Amino acid sequence: xxxxxxxxxxxxxxxxxxxxxxxxxxxxxxxxxxxxxxxxxxxxxxxxxxxxxxxxxxxxxxxxxxxxxxxxxxxxxxxxxxxxxxxxxxxxxxxxxxxxxxxxxxxxxxxxxxxxxxxxxxxxxxxxxxxxxxxxxxxxxxxxxxxxxxxxxxxxxxxxx
Numbered sequence: 619x620x621x622x623x624x625x626x627x628x629x630x631x632x633x634x635x636x637x638x639x640x641x642x643x644x645x646x647x648x649x650x651x652x653x654x655x656x657x658x659x660x661x662x663x664x665x666x667x668x669x670x671x672x673x674x675x676x677x678x679x680x681x682x683x684x685x686x687x688x689x690x691x692x693x694x695x696x697x698x699x700x701x702x703x704x705x706x707x708x709x710x711x712x713x714x715x716x717x718x719x720x721x722x723x724x725x726x727x728x729x730x731x732x733x734x735x736x737x738x739x740x741x742x743x744x745x746x747x748x749x750x751x752x753x754x755x756x757x758x759x760x761x762x763x764x765x766x767x768x769x770x771x772x773x774x775x776x777x778x779x
Contacts, residue, residue: 670737673712677748685741690718690750691758696732706730710738710750722752729757 670689671679692710695717699708705722712718720738730736740752 673710673716673718674714676742677712677716677718680742681745683742684745685743687739687741689737689739689756690720690752691735691737692718693735694730694732699730699732705752706755708732710736718748718750720750720752722755724754726755727757730755734758 670691671683673690673692676683676688676690690710692712695709695711699706702721705724706726707719707721710718710720720740722738722740735758737756737758738750738752739754739756740750743749743751
């Protein structure tokens, strides 16, 4: 009887994959994804901000603004509001006795009146004009307005605050 001994396989065996390498790869992927998310969020936030220019800033940079749409902030000068068939015309005052005439289309907000700060969305008629063509008027006020004038602010359902 001959017994055959099992033959031993002496060929080299590849070592198992290193956990260190896969851990580094995972960390790198997570860092890259984190950076992409931060970049996308910061760009989204920066592009969604809508700043306004004061009357003085807009007049100082009128050449570069041209007829681009901006938000113009100023105080409505007393005795200049004229209701028109298409909206309202009024004068916005800035500091240093600088003024811009606003021709606004559409119905002004209910709280719109003289001597209050407003922001008007629109554009100048041309690069040298002092006439601003408005498409929307935004009334600026704080929560103290409601405390000082509780019966003036009406909710959509007709109740006053």
